[in-house]
Amino acid sequence: MSLKSETPVGVRKSVATLPDLLRYTNYRQYLKDYYLAQKQANPKFSIRYFAKKANFPSHGLLNYLMEGKRNLSKRTLVKLVSGLGMNKEQALYFENLVFFNQAQTLDEKNFYYEKILHGPGKSKFKKMETSQLQIFRRWYSIAIREMLNLDGFRSNHAWISERLLPPVDPGEVEESINLLLTSGLIKKTANGFRASDPDITTDDEVKSFLVKSYHAQMMKMAAWAQDEVPVNERDISSVCFSIRESELPNLKKQLQLMRKELRSFAAEDGKGERIVQVNMQLFPLTKGK
Numbered sequence: 001m002s003l004k005s006e007t008p009v010g011v012r013k014s015v016a017t018l019p020d021l022l023r024y025t026n027y028r029q030y031l032k033d034y035y036l037a038q039k040q041a042n043p044k045f046s047i048r049y050f051a052k053k054a055n056f057p058s059h060g061l062l063n064y065l066m067e068g069k070r071n072l073s074k075r076t077l078v079k080l081v082s083g084l085g086m087n088k089e090q091a092l093y094f095e096n097l098v099f100f101n102q103a104q105t106l107d108e109k110n111f112y113y114e115k116i117l118h119g120p121g122k123s124k125f126k127k128m129e130t131s132q133l134q135i136f137r138r139w140y141s142i143a144i145r146e147m148l149n150l151d152g153f154r155s156n157h158a159w160i161s162e163r164l165l166p167p168v169d170p171g172e173v174e175e176s177i178n179l180l181l182t183s184g185l186i187k188k189t190a191n192g193f194r195a196s197d198p199d200i201t202t203d204d205e206v207k208s209f210l211v212k213s214y215h216a217q218m219m220k221m222a223a224w225a226q227d228e229v230p231v232n233e234r235d236i237s238s239v240c241f242s243i244r245e246s247e248l249p250n251l252k253k254q255l256q257l258m259r260k261e262l263r264s265f266a267a268e269d270g271k272g273e274r275i276v277q278v279n280m281q282l283f284p285l286t287k288g289k
Contacts, residue, residue, distance in 0.1 A: 016041030021090050022123040026205050027097045031066050034084070054083035071102045089121050101205065106216050109209050125206075132183045133207055136214035139221060140168045141176040145185055148195050149272040155192040166224070222279055245288060255280050 016037045024030040038045040051059035056079070064070040072080065077098055081091045096119060100112035116125045135141040144160060147153055154160070157170040157177070164173075177193075180186040186193045225234050243251065262278055 021086070022093060022121050024097065025124055027072075027094060027101055028066050028068055030094075030097075031062075035066075055079035056083070072098050092119055093121060093123060106209075106213055110213060113209070132185055133210050134179055134183065135176075135185060136210040138172070138176060139214065139217040140164055140172070141179060142214075143275050143277075144173065144176050145180055145195055146272075146275050148186065148193055149267060149269050150275070151271050151273060153192070153270075166228070218277060218279055219281070221277065240285065252282065255282060 018037050019030060019033040021030055024033075035045075035047070035050050038050070046059075047063060048059040051057075051062040054062065056062045056076070061070060065072065077095060081094060086094060093116065096112050096115045100109060100116060103109040103112060113125070116123060135145070143164060147160060147163065150163075155177075157173045160173045160177075161168055161170045177186075181188065181193075184196060187196050222236060226236050259278075259280060267273070
């Protein structure tokens, strides 16, 4: 969108093509691009003036904010939205985006992610709703994709629902299959479906959040399996030991190699009998030096 940019007193007004807020998944980057657009239209547009225009207490605080060294408070957020002249739709999106970016827990991020998805306007988040990354939002989407390799697989939603452990509602199965189709992760064939393997790319901010959400779901599933799955069908164990700080990268590499080796157990297409999940976790139990 193009708006007339405001300029300091005594400086000739010019027109700046401002960035479209709804295309952003990180509010700090939006503020940086907003400033650069104003600066390009008018070289005399300074951070100091930007801070004044945005009702910020100081230009130093604005710098820290854009660099990720400070967070926006609710009070400062209201001032900033007013100072930048956002309309109601932009203000709501910006507020949810700020809280999504600043969230400290996955539950918080999930909450604001859902608010953005169901908010007004055609945001980038909504365009990404059918992207390959969305399979990480629900654990069973990846499981359903792997089920295509099962011997005797049926594309019937009820059949898939009953085979999943724990069972998933047929309606949710249908949603996952539609997502897998629209994202290109599976393709429809004369006999049903087959898996495809396109590249999965998007912003690091969203990618990191969705992948973390998937791993969190799987860790909860492991806790569920410990009580609900017979011991002869699962293996949940751990090992605790001391290690030199310099050996941590090598230990991580060893786990990565082990993960690749586990893929050799995968059955040939159409010959699988069960879908399994193998979790490997490495995390410190003490602080470093």
